[in-house]
Amino acid sequence: MSTKEDPGRIELLQGTLDLLILRTLLLGPAHGHAICKTIERSSDDVLQVEQGSLYPALHRLIKRGWITFDEGTSENNRRAKYYRLTAKGRKQLELETSRWDKLARAIAQILRPT
Amino acid sequence: MRKRRSLTDLDQDIRDHIERETEDNIDRGMSPEEARTAALRKFGNVSLVKEDTWRVWNPVWVEQLVQDLRYCARTLRRSPAFTVVVTLTLAVAIGMNTAAFSIVNAVLLKPLMYSNPDRWVWVANYNRQFKNEFVSGPDFFDWRAQAQSFEGLAGYDYQDSTIATGEGATEERIAQVSNEFWQLSGAQTTAGRLLRAEDQDALLLTARFFERRFGGDPRVIGTTVTLEGRPVTIVGVLAPGFRFLLPMPPAFSDPNDPKEIEAYTPLDIRPETEIRGGPTAVIHVVGKLKPGVAIEQARAEIETIQASIAKANPEWSYGDFQLHVDPLQEKLVGASRPALLVLSSAAALVLLIACANVVSLLLARASARRREVAIRAAAGAGKWRVFRQFFAEGILLAAMGGATGLFVAYGATATILRLSRNAVPRIGEAVVDGRVLAFTAAISMGVAIFFGFAPAISLWKTNLHSTLKDGARTFSASSTSLRFRGLLVAGELALAVVLLVGAGLLVKSFRLMNAHPPGFAPERVLVMTVVLSGPAYAGRPAQEAYMEEVLRRIESVSGVEAAGISDPHFMQGIARVEGIPAPLPGQPRPMVSFNMASMAYGKAIGMQLVKGRWTTDSEPAPVLVINRSFARRIFESENPLGRRIRVPGALGDEEPYATVVGIVDDLKYSKLDAEPQPEVLVPYKQSPFLRAANVTVRVAGDPLAMAPALRKLISEIDKSQPVYDVKTLEEALADSIAPRRFNLYLLGTLATVALLLAVIGVYGVIAYSVAQRTHEIGVRMALGATRPEVIGMVVRQGLGVALTGIGIGVAGAFLLTRMMESLLYQVNPTDPQTFAAVAIALALTALIASWGPALKAALVDPVIALRCE
Numbered sequence: 001m002s003t004k005e006d007p008g009r010i011e012l013l014q015g016t017l018d019l020l021i022l023r024t025l026l027l028g029p030a031h032g033h034a035i036c037k038t039i040e041r042s043s044d045d046v047l048q049v050e051q052g053s054l055y056p057a058l059h060r061l062i063k064r065g066w067i068t069f070d071e072g073t074s075e076n077n078r079r080a081k082y083y084r085l086t087a088k089g090r091k092q093l094e095l096e097t098s099r100w101d102k103l104a105r106a107i108a109q110i111l112r113p114t
Numbered sequence: 115m116r117k118r119r120s121l122t123d124l125d126q127d128i129r130d131h132i133e134r135e136t137e138d139n140i141d142r143g144m145s146p147e148e149a150r151t152a153a154l155r156k157f158g159n160v161s162l163v164k165e166d167t168w169r170v171w172n173p174v175w176v177e178q179l180v181q182d183l184r185y186c187a188r189t190l191r192r193s194p195a196f197t198v199v200v201t202l203t204l205a206v207a208i209g210m211n212t213a214a215f216s217i218v219n220a221v222l223l224k225p226l227m228y229s230n231p232d233r234w235v236w237v238a239n240y241n242r243q244f245k246n247e248f249v250s251g252p253d254f255f256d257w258r259a260q261a262q263s264f265e266g267l268a269g270y271d272y273q274d275s276t277i278a279t280g281e282g283a284t285e286e287r288i289a290q291v292s293n294e295f296w297q298l299s300g301a302q303t304t305a306g307r308l309l310r311a312e313d314q315d316a317l318l319l320t321a322r323f324f325e326r327r328f329g330g331d332p333r334v335i336g337t338t339v340t341l342e343g344r345p346v347t348i349v350g351v352l353a354p355g356f357r358f359l360l361p362m363p364p365a366f367s368d369p370n371d372p373k374e375i376e377a378y379t380p381l382d383i384r385p386e387t388e389i390r391g392g393p394t395a396v397i398h399v400v401g402k403l404k405p406g407v408a409i410e411q412a413r414a415e416i417e418t419i420q421a422s423i424a425k426a427n428p429e430w431s432y433g434d435f436q437l438h439v440d441p442l443q444e445k446l447v448g449a450s451r452p453a454l455l456v457l458s459s460a461a462a463l464v465l466l467i468a469c470a471n472v473v474s475l476l477l478a479r480a481s482a483r484r485r486e487v488a489i490r491a492a493a494g495a496g497k498w499r500v501f502r503q504f505f506a507e508g509i510l511l512a513a514m515g516g517a518t519g520l521f522v523a524y525g526a527t528a529t530i531l532r533l534s535r536n537a538v539p540r541i542g543e544a545v546v547d548g549r550v551l552a553f554t555a556a557i558s559m560g561v562a563i564f565f566g567f568a569p570a571i572s573l574w575k576t577n578l579h580s581t582l583k584d585g586a587r588t589f590s591a592s593s594t595s596l597r598f599r600g601l602l603v604a605g606e607l608a609l610a611v612v613l614l615v616g617a618g619l620l621v622k623s624f625r626l627m628n629a630h631p632p633g634f635a636p637e638r639v640l641v642m643t644v645v646l647s648g649p650a651y652a653g654r655p656a657q658e659a660y661m662e663e664v665l666r667r668i669e670s671v672s673g674v675e676a677a678g679i680s681d682p683h684f685m686q687g688i689a690r691v692e693g694i695p696a697p698l699p700g701q702p703r704p705m706v707s708f709n710m711a712s713m714a715y716g717k718a719i720g721m722q723l724v725k726g727r728w729t730t731d732s733e734p735a736p737v738l739v740i741n742r743s744f745a746r747r748i749f750e751s752e753n754p755l756g757r758r759i760r761v762p763g764a765l766g767d768e769e770p771y772a773t774v775v776g777i778v779d780d781l782k783y784s785k786l787d788a789e790p791q792p793e794v795l796v797p798y799k800q801s802p803f804l805r806a807a808n809v810t811v812r813v814a815g816d817p818l819a820m821a822p823a824l825r826k827l828i829s830e831i832d833k834s835q836p837v838y839d840v841k842t843l844e845e846a847l848a849d850s851i852a853p854r855r856f857n858l859y860l861l862g863t864l865a866t867v868a869l870l871l872a873v874i875g876v877y878g879v880i881a882y883s884v885a886q887r888t889h890e891i892g893v894r895m896a897l898g899a900t901r902p903e904v905i906g907m908v909v910r911q912g913l914g915v916a917l918t919g920i921g922i923g924v925a926g927a928f929l930l931t932r933m934m935e936s937l938l939y940q941v942n943p944t945d946p947q948t949f950a951a952v953a954i955a956l957a958l959t960a961l962i963a964s965w966g967p968a969l970k971a972a973l974v975d976p977v978i979a980l981r982c983e
Contacts, residue, residue: 032131052160055124056163056170059170081123
């Protein structure tokens with residue numbers, strides 16, 4: 001549901017959000033908003049997360065047992081759910097990362113044949 | 115769990131997220147309003163996000179099912195009559211099945227409450243002559259000393275005994291149990307302690323008796339009460355859940371009416387006094403196998419021990435005995451299995467009938483909803499979606515029926531327990547517990563699936579185009595469904611026939627059991643029992659004086675036609691008749707029951723004299739009266755009058771001979787389902803036992819109205835001697851066949867429900883078909899059909915369905931009733947009379963059920979019917 005956007009930003013590919021969330025949580029537990037910010041910032045604001053879609057994704061990951069959460073309070077003393085990677089999630093992240101690399105290489109090869 | 119935790123606060127999470135984004139935006143220099151709008155835009159559609167998140171946890175089909183259920187609830191609310199009829203039908207059927215299962219569960223499935231229930235066994239010597247099982251004291255002690263297979267062997271016996279306290283005396287059933295039992299069973303007490311090996315005059319109360327007799331006052335522990343005239347000390351109270359679950363087979367002296375054990379005393383027999391050749395105890399024995407020992411091993415071991423006993427004692431007829439070693443649970447409840455199997459099958463048939471009725475209704479509804487379904491399909495609903503809709507309806511109806519059924523089950527179980535507390539061993543343990551609930555849920559879901567299929571299949575082939583085009587009902591389609599419904603109803607009737615034939619056979623058995631000779635009139639006879647206890651009545655003169663006084667007092671009451679005394683369990687055994695050689699061991703000998711009688715006893719109980727004379731209360735020489743069975747079986751064609759028979763029981767001296775002076779007719783006055791037994795009646799003053807007596811009083815008016823006065827009259831002779839079991843002979847006889855009565859009540863109820871449901875089914879189908887054919891009937895009448903012709907047409911249709919069903923049912927019953935052969939009494943399972951009666955009754959009922967719709971059809975006004983179109 002993106003509205004008028006500046007052309008410098010790219011919408012996320014289907015399915016990559018899960019991977020990015022896992023990667024972000026590798027840095028440590030974070031609440032939902034922080035995860036969005038981290039993804040946007042670490043891609044130099046190129047990747048744009050439709051923030052709402054974060055929540056179904058988080059729940060999907062919880063259901064699969066890749067992440068879990070603790071109740072905590074944030075910097076300005078507000079209640080928040082802190083999501084963090086599980087051991088299973090860590091393994092999955094490795095798997096997904098190598099899969100992504102393969103895919104990226106394959107696509108690059110097709111687009112720019114040497 | 116995880117799902118609940120994750121989904122709670124989702125709203126809050128989203129709100130927090132947006133707030134954080136807003137704050138970030140403000141920090142970037144936006145105005146608060148702008149910041150919030152931007153945050154919301156960046157977040158996207160909040161409700162969509164929520165829905166998507168919810169869907170992660172709840173698959174689409176669950177969501178749609180909830181939707182379907184909601185829709186169904188709405189449509190069902192719009193047709194309350196349909197919903198109520200279906201719910202009640204299902205509630206009754208499911209409730210009855212649940213009740214039946216709760217009984218089967220308690221009696222057959224639940225393990226015994228004693229520790230390691232599967233290791234308990236019943237050990238007995240079966241006497242081929244007397245056809246009963248018991249163990250003599252010396253055998254028990256030999257087994258106990260020698261057998262290695264058992265963790266322990268326990269002997270027991272039970273009888274009705276007088277317990278007297280300061281407040282009066284009552285008669286209770288008491289079990290004597292040997293000390294091993296308490297260690298083996300793992301029984302617990304709530305107060306005091308269990309019985310111990312060194313206990314002699316100790317009494318252990320059941321929780322029930324403790325409440326009833328001592329008001330639950332723990333101070334009674336340690337106090338002394340009088341048991342059969344001897345002081346005993348109350349040592350403890352058993353936990354409320356504890357039950358006496360040992361078999362109580364009819365043996366020589368055991369009372370055989372079902373009653374609960376109220377208290378326990380130690381089994382007072384000792385190896386030193388139990389010597390073959392002397393007076394020995396007759397007991398029952400249970401044992402607990404050592405872990406890992408197979409029952410065959412134990413049987414072989416006891417057999418070996420028994421063989422060596424027989425070899426060492428050739429003078430005792432051990433050849434007549436056969437050793438029985440059976441699992442305790444099987445011994446206890448095995449005999450109830452056929453009856454419970456028949457009852458649960460009957461309940462299952464009722465459920466089938468109920469389902470057929472409901473499906474028939476659902477089909478009628480489905481054809482009415484043909485258009486609705488077509489429209490939904492036209493609007494894009496897939497076939498599966500429509501299909502699922504019907505399943506949802508089935509689930510909803512079944513769930514409502516099941517839930518209501520639990521109440522029915524609860525009531526039914528309570529009623530059954532109240533009516534037949536002791537008719538079936540362990541039935542008292544029947545409760546609606548988790549397993550029963552699971553059963554109910556399972557059958558409800560089975561029913562739901564069944565319900566979903568029928569209408570869905572009938573609509574599967576619905577042609578969307580033609581249904582919408584025709585608008586009105588199409589004849590061809592609905593007549594298919596009508597034919598199917600006709601088949602359903604025929605099936606219902608067939609099942610009802612099976613149930614009714616089953617119940618009919620039981621009713622006939624019951625009638626045969628209760629077929630009494632004219633003049634017997636058990637409803638006008640009052641019976642009660644007196645048992646003399648205490649040292650004051652140890653001597654013969656005191657006993658005789660008491661009995662004389664009882665008779666004198668009762669006979670003086672106006673309204674009493676005759677009063678007599680007899681002995682409920684005087685003795686059973688072999689009759690030794692002068693001039694007839696004693697049979698060799700192994701030769702069949704009829705068991706004879708010896709009884710005593712006062713002069714007017716025959717008149718009081720309704721016995722007819724056939725030949726000779728009655729004995730009086732002052733006979734100068736030993737005499738006795740025999741019954742017709744005795745005359746036939748022992749004397750065959752010879753004249754018994756003047757012959758002499760030994761009266762057993764007089765110990766020490768040679769048992770005296772008594773002369774036969776009269777022959778009476780056979781009379782079933784103690785156990786209705788037993789064949790008449792050869793019987794001897796000795797004048798009571800010549801009886802070797804006079805401690806206990808049954809008092810039989812024939813009255814002119816209502817016996818129960820006179821009961822309190824008579825009871826008082828007797829107890830006033832000596833207040834320390836209780837009068838108990840006061841009831842009419844009719845009640846006593848009914849109690850003697852309590853298990854059969856239990857079967858009859860239950861099967862009768864189930865058959866009645868089946869009949870009702872089947873009648874409703876027939877009525878429903880015919881009425882529906884008449885409604886469908888109003889137009890056709892109008893045309894027929896316009897073309898000249900007369901009203902009787904229309905009535906005939908409709909009734910013929912109804913009878914056609916009915917006769918098909920009855921035919922199938924009779925054939926089915928013919929095959930199935932042999933399952934209940936063991937429950938019948940002198941009735942053949944394929945008794946033609948019962949079959950014919952049921953078939954005719956059902957045909958008539960079907961005729962009546964289709965009569966109403968037929969009359970309605972005949973009242974169709976052709977003008978209106980045709981204008982409808």
